[in-house]
Amino acid sequence: MLIQHNIPLKPFNTFGIAAEGVDYIVVDDIAMLAEIGNIPRDKFILGGGSNILLTHDPEGLVLRNKLKGIDQIKEDDTHVWLHAASGEVWHDLVMYTVDKGWGGIENLSLIPGTVGASPMQNIGAYGVEAKDTIESVTFWHWEEERLLTYSNAECHFGYRDSIFKHECKNKVFITSVVYKLSKHPIFNTSYGAIEQELQQMGAKPDVQTISQAVINIRRSKLPDPAVIGNAGSFFKNPTIPSAQFEALKLEHPAIPSYPVSNTTVKVPAGWLIEQCGWKGYRNGDIGVHAKQALVLVNYGNAQGDAIWQLSGDVVDSVKRKFGIELEREVQVW
Template sequence: MEILNNSSLRSFNTFGIEQRARHFAKVASTDALKEALSWAKKNNQRPLIIGGGSNILLTKDYDGLVIKNELSGYEKIKEDEDFIYIKVQAGEQWHSFVLYCLEHHYAGVENLALIPGCVGASPMQNIGAYGVEIKDVFHELTALHKTELTKRTFSLKECNFGYRESVFKNIYKDQFVITDVTYRLRKKPVYHIAYGAIRQELEKRHITELSIREIAAAVIAIRSSKLPDPAKIGNAGSFFKNPSVPIDAYLSLKANFPGIVAYENADGSMKLAAGWLIEQAGLKGYRQGDAGVHEKQALVLVNYGNATGNDILKLCDLVMQTVSDKYGVPLHPEVNLI
């Protein structure tokens, strides 16, 4: 393991923000990860674990040790009549794992195609898209305690998944490093095409016989048409969570804004489309210098070139305040602010 000093983080975050780490190391094994964490503890340096850097906004230099998780590999753990269990190392790219599943005809993650980031982040925030979340295919994960350097296995129940939430974002925040995730994938697909965008794309492609490959292709086409490529325009995908409100608050909003887009939650509350709220508040395509609201998808904040993390943060604050003033609905960032 090599530790670099005063290292640029521009190429390790998809916003393309230029901030620096006091110390930086890449780890490709659990032993190297333990070594890095031990070094951080011994030298009194706060460790920050990053994967694909697709869900962080760097607002300042990091005064500690940034550890880039590059653990890689796939392993078939077990299978039964209906399911196959695949353990994936946390540093693997998420979309590469989706492609792996398509190639081997393992169903369950096709709706999650083209989501940026690494496997280790998938249970951290219970990533989801088009009616599917990680909790739907999750079996268990292994995590390493940052200071005790002990391994612990977390079951589905122990992860306490919620909407873009897990125990790793609240009660265990900054305590563990996820090293691998085991997914329970179906041998016989159950298709999720309730979202209108998917149905429309399938119709556009004249698909009459469903398959996981066709659904993944539809999702990739939809995401590619709406979301900017981080390699071309810096961004972290959806910047805000979709807010939920009680049914009476939703009915009041609908009376004033008949076109409001919402979906019913299991508990009877209504999840509002944050992108619609932002767009209807007049901010789609809005720009402050090189920080902007994307012109095709208002849920995405972008760096047009030389925006700083604080430029993006100021725009975030403006969006939240504008939406709150117009609708009385608070927005919350999905991206981790560092």
């Protein structure tokens, strides 16, 4: 097992933050995990680096996930089951399923990161979440020194949330995920943007056209990390009681919402941030994207702690204006 030292991490995080992995290991074989587990150091698992903010040089082991492989393991008349290694690029997996005509994750096209992040974050977009298709998640447990597999229910999925961010946090290395995909999918075009894009494309909804519509929308609204450093949506959309929303609506009649239950609604964090005047804000190399206020950006050589401070200022201003406390989606190292 090769341990490299003082490896620049800027190329491995989409924010483009300069930091170094003091001790860095490329994990390309599950068999390595038992040996790594015997090293008494904190472990930082680096997949696509698309949901992290580096505020300092990680002092433990930086584990670069390079586990690869996509295999069809089962099928019946209506579904197929795919086993995907956690180091596979997420969008590559989506394109694999789209090419096959299998439905379930086409709305999640072009989300950056790796397969391992899909259960960790319960990634989601345009009315679809990873939990909708995840059958099981397999991981190496550092303390138990063995591979375990959790069913969908055991993963305790929530909005951008799972057991891997709580009880299992820093205790496991996700190695693979099994997805159950449909041969005869029911398409989700409930988000108006997808319907509008399909109309502009002159296309009827199917796996391929919905995927392309989502790709077009994301490219038009979100900055390319290769050009402007960012980690996509920095904040979660808050869920608030319906009574609180009705009170806010009296003061802010244009406030949008999406029903969650009979007693709660979800409010777009981007709208709240924009109403506080942050959209397009820039101070040196840090800023809020001009087209999507959910996205904080690094225009060049920003420090991670400066971006973190900016996120705190955004949270404070939304709290003062609306009485809603935004929750950060990005993981901080």
